[in-house]
Amino acid sequence: MTGPRAARLRFAWAFVRHQLRRRFRTPPAATAEEVVTTYAQDHLRPLTPFERERLPAMSRCINCGLCALVVRRVGQVRLPDLASAYLRDLTLLPAAGADLKGGDPGPDALAAAAAICPVGVPLDEVAAAVRRLAAPEHAGVAGHAETAEPGG
Amino acid sequence: MTDGTAPSSHDAIVIGGGVTGAGVARDLALRGLSVLLLEKGDWGGGTSGASTWMVHGGPRYLEFDWDTTVLSTEDAGNIVRIARHMVHRCVVLVPVMPEDGLGIERLETAMEVYDRYQPRKESRPHIRLTGEEARRVEPGLAPGVVAAVTLDEWGVDPHRLAWANVLDAVRSGAQAFNHCRVESLLRDGSAIAGVRYRAADGQRVEARARIVVNAAGPWAPQVAAMAGAEVRLRPAKGIHIVYDRRLSNFAISAEAVDGRDVILVPHGGVTFLGTTDDDHYGDLDALEVTPDEVDYLLQAAERVFPSIRAHRPVRATAGVRATLFDWRPRADRLSRRFEVIDHEREDRVPGLVTVAGGKLSLYRLMAERTADAVCARLRHRARCVTGSRPLPGASGVAPPVRELAAEHGISTLAATRILARHGSEAPEVLDDPRRGRLACRCEVVTEAELVHAARHEQVRTLADAFRRLGLAAGPCAGTSCVERAAEVIGHELGWSPSQVREAARDYVTGSWRGRAPVLDRWGWAQEELAYGARRGWPGGL
Numbered sequence: 001m002t003g004p005r006a007a008r009l010r011f012a013w014a015f016v017r018h019q020l021r022r023r024f025r026t027p028p029a030a031t032a033e034e035v036v037t038t039y040a041q042d043h044l045r046p047l048t049p050f051e052r053e054r055l056p057a058m059s060r061c062i063n064c065g066l067c068a069l070v071v072r073r074v075g076q077v078r079l080p081d082l083a084s085a086y087l088r089d090l091t092l093l094p095a096a097g098a099d100l101k102g103g104d105p106g107p108d109a110l111a112a113a114a115a116i117c118p119v120g121v122p123l124d125e126v127a128a129a130v131r132r133l134a135a136p137e138h139a140g141v142a143g144h145a146e147t148a149e150p151g152g
Numbered sequence: 153m154t155d156g157t158a159p160s161s162h163d164a165i166v167i168g169g170g171v172t173g174a175g176v177a178r179d180l181a182l183r184g185l186s187v188l189l190l191e192k193g194d195w196g197g198g199t200s201g202a203s204t205w206m207v208h209g210g211p212r213y214l215e216f217d218w219d220t221t222v223l224s225t226e227d228a229g230n231i232v233r234i235a236r237h238m239v240h241r242c243v244v245l246v247p248v249m250p251e252d253g254l255g256i257e258r259l260e261t262a263m264e265v266y267d268r269y270q271p272r273k274e275s276r277p278h279i280r281l282t283g284e285e286a287r288r289v290e291p292g293l294a295p296g297v298v299a300a301v302t303l304d305e306w307g308v309d310p311h312r313l314a315w316a317n318v319l320d321a322v323r324s325g326a327q328a329f330n331h332c333r334v335e336s337l338l339r340d341g342s343a344i345a346g347v348r349y350r351a352a353d354g355q356r357v358e359a360r361a362r363i364v365v366n367a368a369g370p371w372a373p374q375v376a377a378m379a380g381a382e383v384r385l386r387p388a389k390g391i392h393i394v395y396d397r398r399l400s401n402f403a404i405s406a407e408a409v410d411g412r413d414v415i416l417v418p419h420g421g422v423t424f425l426g427t428t429d430d431d432h433y434g435d436l437d438a439l440e441v442t443p444d445e446v447d448y449l450l451q452a453a454e455r456v457f458p459s460i461r462a463h464r465p466v467r468a469t470a471g472v473r474a475t476l477f478d479w480r481p482r483a484d485r486l487s488r489r490f491e492v493i494d495h496e497r498e499d500r501v502p503g504l505v506t507v508a509g510g511k512l513s514l515y516r517l518m519a520e521r522t523a524d525a526v527c528a529r530l531r532h533r534a535r536c537v538t539g540s541r542p543l544p545g546a547s548g549v550a551p552p553v554r555e556l557a558a559e560h561g562i563s564t565l566a567a568t569r570i571l572a573r574h575g576s577e578a579p580e581v582l583d584d585p586r587r588g589r590l591a592c593r594c595e596v597v598t599e600a601e602l603v604h605a606a607r608h609e610q611v612r613t614l615a616d617a618f619r620r621l622g623l624a625a626g627p628c629a630g631t632s633c634v635e636r637a638a639e640v641i642g643h644e645l646g647w648s649p650s651q652v653r654e655a656a657r658d659y660v661t662g663s664w665r666g667r668a669p670v671l672d673r674w675g676w677a678q679e680e681l682a683y684g685a686r687r688g689w690p691g692g693l
Contacts, residue, residue: 004216004217005607006218007213007214007215007216007217007218007219008216010218010392011214011215011218011262011265012264014261014265015257015258015261016263017259018257018261018264019257027280029280029281029282029285030279030281030285031281031285031288032281032286032288032289034279035243035279035281035289035302036289038276038279038291039241039243042240042241042243043401044241044243044401044402045401046288046289046290046291046401046402047290047291047292047401048291048340049386052459053398053459054289055459055463056459056463058464059395059396059397059463059627059674060674060677061466061627062462062627062628062631062674062677063593063594063627063628063631063632063680064680069299071443075564077563078593080593081593082591083627084231084594084626084627084628085421085565085593085594085595085596085626086565087397087596088396088398088421088422088626088627089176089397089398089420089421089621090398090401091240091398091401092565092568092569095553095564095568096553096563096564096565096568097564098554098557098564099264099563099564099565111502118677119674119677150409
């Protein structure tokens with residue numbers, strides 16, 4: 001039997017079985033760590049609550065290049081590219097982390113660069129978030145054992 | 153490869169270069185038939201590209217169309233295996249609000265059933281979370297979320313998937329031309345004997361074939377009408393809002409005000425929010441995104457992801473699904489099943505076969521069944537191999553990211569992007585002195601890739617480069633790259649300086665149509681910067 005009616009019948013039977021199963025054998029509740037561990041190989045890392053709150057501001061970059069007049073690079077990365085290229089496909093950051101190695105201008109210099117940004121991108125926060133998400137050893141649930149605030 | 157301007161003769165002509173048409177051409181070519189594939193725009197530039205970019209089984213169909221879910225999971229698995237470098241895991245958080253019609257128990261029932269089919273596409277079983285644990289996975293979820301389940305699916309760029317099918321077809325002996333519009337069908341008595349099309353340079357060309365395949369998606373009724381045959385569809389328009397980055401590493405499902413499901417889903421460096429699903433009666437070639445459609449999606453998303461309006465959209469997409477005709481069901485409850493129509497049997501029009509309906513995740517199976525019908529008509533016996541033969545870039549071993557980056561002197565981010573687009577063929581793409589020069593900094597597209605795309609990937613416009621490589625798809629929406637990209641592509645294609653400028657201007661004005669409905673204040677700041685940068689162009693914008 002196929003078609004919508006059969007689909008509804010099969011689904012109804014599955015629902016009855018599900019209810020009975022949960023009545024007699026409720027499995028222990030899963031944790032966020034289980035999700036993160038399951039998908040660690042796919043680099044699906046959660047944002048921290050701080051990063052989540054600040055992401056809209058970190059996303060305003062219009063690639064005007066003014067910040068590069070204050071700080072040219074973070075590691076080998078041209079500063080405007082941090083927000084407009086690196087803080088985009090977050091799953092690639094662990095593989096692309098090598099680009100960030102080398103010169104670290106430090107939070108003060110980045111804050112100075114942020115001060116002249118015409119759209120107010122918090123570049124120090126962008127750099128901290130990119131570094132955290134690129135770090136190979138950080139695969140835990142965000143916002144608990146670690147921080148992504150600048151200089152944290 | 154010729155340029156499609158010479159008359160030709162083939163076993164089969166396929167009309168429509170979406171992923172299904174490209175899949176049909178690939179299948180037929182691999183079975184040893186001579187094939188011509190024609191696309192009026194660019195590969196995957198219609199319905200395929202305007203989809204949600206997901207290769208999935210669709211657990212929501214379990215409640216009314218079980219068979220489609222089962223078939224989709226099966227064929228999604230094939231796609232994952234043959235396009236390994238292109239697909240990425242897409243884990244959806246399906247949150248439950250207290251007032252949701254679909255409670256956690258009914259939702260988990262669907263997931264338990266769906267879990268049975270998940271191994272077919274190398275996906276993992278669902279995980280049920282409390283609201284609190286779900287917010288630890290995605291801190292942006294609304295405080296009111298009481299529970300959630302994970303749903304493990306796959307994502308793919310349909311433009312590249314369509315192109316990979318075209319490329320494999322060409323490597324197997326097919327001819328394939330984009331920007332070639334079929335204007336009429338040739339007849340031999342009552343039978344269809346070929347097509348007359350307008351080539352990219354405007355020439356009218358005739359191509360003859362023993363059979364013509366209509367794989368034109370929502371345009372299929374128009375193609376069938378050229379033969380006096382009928383294909384009944386119930387086209388449904390769907391729009392997406394596109395954000396300039398991953399808003400989360402997890403996709404988030406949401407219920408809209410009318411109970412429909414919409415989804416916020418990350419793909420590569422962007423996020424899609426969609427889709428709407430409304431009956432469409434207008435011009436298929438002039439789709440517009442309305443403010444109401446944008447508000448509908450934002451309202452749905454903000455209920456479970458309150459910060460959505462603070463994020464910056466960069467464009468919107470609109471497409472039309474080629475759903476099979478059915479009277480009464482709401483557009484989003486229409487079955488995603490497909491049909492292969494032999495018009496000799498249905499309309500007494502020999503020589504024409506139509507494939508209609510379906511969804512992205514079923515494209516390979518749709519192509520296989522269509523090729524079966526064509527081979528039966530042509531009395532050609534050959535086995536389908538598309539379910540096991542890797543697409544270009546998915547065979548062989550791709551070099552490790554750091555090795556590729558070090559060998560070619562590019563950033564590791566550029567290397568990861570190139571590997572995602574070209575797989576094991578990435579080193580050949582980078583075999584060019586311009587490999588170290590970035591054309592598009594946001595999407596990390598090198599000039600070498602643009603050169604390769606113009607020479608080997610049938611890129612003829614900047615919009616083609618947007619589809620093939622993601623050029624100008626990032627936050628700056630092309631402010632920094634379109635002029636240089638036009639120069640690089642123009643040099644390869646022999647454009648004059650005025651043609652280069654014209655190509656850049658065409659891209660800017662064309663992409664504006666997709667951006668205007670969704671710009672927020674940061675988007676307008678970007679527009680001002682872009683406008684200022686282009687004030688010096690001869691003739692302005």
